[in-house]
Amino acid sequence: MTDVPVLQVDDLNTSFLLTAGEVKALRDVSLTVHRGEILGLVGESGSGKSITGFSINGLLSPPGQVMSGSIRLHGDEITGLGSEQMRRLRGNRIAMVFQDPMMTLNPVLKIGHQMRDALRAHMRIGDREVRARSLAALHEVGIPSPEDRLLAYPHQLSGGMRQRVAVAIALLHEPDLVIADEPTTALDVTIQGQILSLVQRLCRDRGTALIWITHDLAVVAGIADRIAVMYAGRIVEEGTVDDVLDRPAHPYTRGLIDSVPSRGQRGRRLQQIPGRMPALTDLPEGCSFRPRCPRAADACAQPQPMRDLGARRVRCCRPLTEALA
Ligand SMILES: Nc1ncnc2c1ncn2[C@@H]1O[C@H](COP(=O)(O)OP(=O)(O)OP(=O)(O)O)[C@@H](O)[C@H]1O
Numbered sequence: 001m002t003d004v005p006v007l008q009v010d011d012l013n014t015s016f017l018l019t020a021g022e023v024k025a026l027r028d029v030s031l032t033v034h035r036g037e038i039l040g041l042v043g044e045s046g047s048g049k050s051i052t053g054f055s056i057n058g059l060l061s062p063p064g065q066v067m068s069g070s071i072r073l074h075g076d077e078i079t080g081l082g083s084e085q086m087r088r089l090r091g092n093r094i095a096m097v098f099q100d101p102m103m104t105l106n107p108v109l110k111i112g113h114q115m116r117d118a119l120r121a122h123m124r125i126g127d128r129e130v131r132a133r134s135l136a137a138l139h140e141v142g143i144p145s146p147e148d149r150l151l152a153y154p155h156q157l158s159g160g161m162r163q164r165v166a167v168a169i170a171l172l173h174e175p176d177l178v179i180a181d182e183p184t185t186a187l188d189v190t191i192q193g194q195i196l197s198l199v200q201r202l203c204r205d206r207g208t209a210l211i212w213i214t215h216d217l218a219v220v221a222g223i224a225d226r227i228a229v230m231y232a233g234r235i236v237e238e239g240t241v242d243d244v245l246d247r248p249a250h251p252y253t254r255g256l257i258d259s260v261p262s263r264g265q266r267g268r269r270l271q272q273i274p275g276r277m278p279a280l281t282d283l284p285e286g287c288s289f290r291p292r293c294p295r296a297a298d299a300c301a302q303p304q305p306m307r308d309l310g311a312r313r314v315r316c317c318r319p320l321t322e323a324l325a
């Protein structure tokens with residue numbers, strides 16, 4: 001049974017049902033994350049990364065709705081669970097870390113109070129054990145003098161310390177899956193690095209599956225085992241970090257990589273992908289990236305299924321790994 005993935009998402013379709021019509025935010029999203037594995041989910045703003053996270057953890061609210069597809073946690077289907085059942089999973093088996101730690105923390109409650117609530121939401125334990133577990137959790141995320149911090153309000157901590165507290169709360173119940181949505185974007189580079197390696201270490205040590213959402217390729221290169229690249233609501237490429245970043249197959253992935261400054265390219269002009277991501281209500285037929293793609297041809301106007309190319313998957317009929325005829 002060890003090879004049952006912690007998370008398996010198949011052909012997930014999520015829409016916003018607006019009076020003006022349906023906005024298809026996710027189309028046929030499929031993902032697998034195994035125990036102890038870190039999946040980087042990347043793509044430009046509006047590509048559907050956060051909506052993927054919200055669809056999985058049941059935090060999507062109307063007019064957003066999962067329309068079809070399957071989400072399995074250790075093989076158990078969780079689409080269609082009621083809000084009470086999802087609440088029981090959240091914080092317990094699936095936890096979230098958000099860009100803004102104040103999405104997790106309540107500004108008017110002391111840290112100790114919030115940790116007690118988070119613990120008691122899923123276990124019946126006495127005050128002494130609450131205190132012991134809270135202190136251990138704060139200690140584990142590298143918070144100095146945790147006894148004092150229990151008595152502090154969130155605003156008395158720095159941004160980096162607040163994010164550490166949010167991480168401590170997310171990991172309190174040793175969840176199977178953590179979804180981290182740009183948790184370091186708002187922090188300085190050094191603090192970013194600290195939080196990154198902290199979460200990576202904690203998840204590796206405990207075998208927690210982690211989805212790290214970011215638009216920063218340097219971050220995923222440093223933390224992830226595998227990368228899934230999203231474009232206009234679809235996953236367009238997915239594979240190991242080395243395959244995807246060193247030998248991208250999808251022209252969009254290549255474009256993303258080329259638009260990031262790197263030392264090796266010093267002095268060279270950065271290549272920006274021409275044009276912009278189309279509105280979800282106005283996608284071209286076939287490949288959504290076609291209007292911006294240097295390799296586009298007539299065949300790209302056909303629907304592009306996900307293709308297996310060795311260990312990776314790519315939604316492109318003219319991948320960079322194959323010479324053009
Ligand atoms: N409340 C909403 N109503 C209608 N459409 C929405 C709503 N929320 C999101 N969307 C659509 O879903 C798309 C994906 O949004 P999402 O927040 O997942 O993007 P993202 O990849 O996380 O972007 P970012 O990097 O900016 O966080 C958006 O481009 C938008 O078109």
Ligand SMILES: [Mg+2]
Nearest residue numbers: 049050051181
């Ligand atoms: Mg987002």
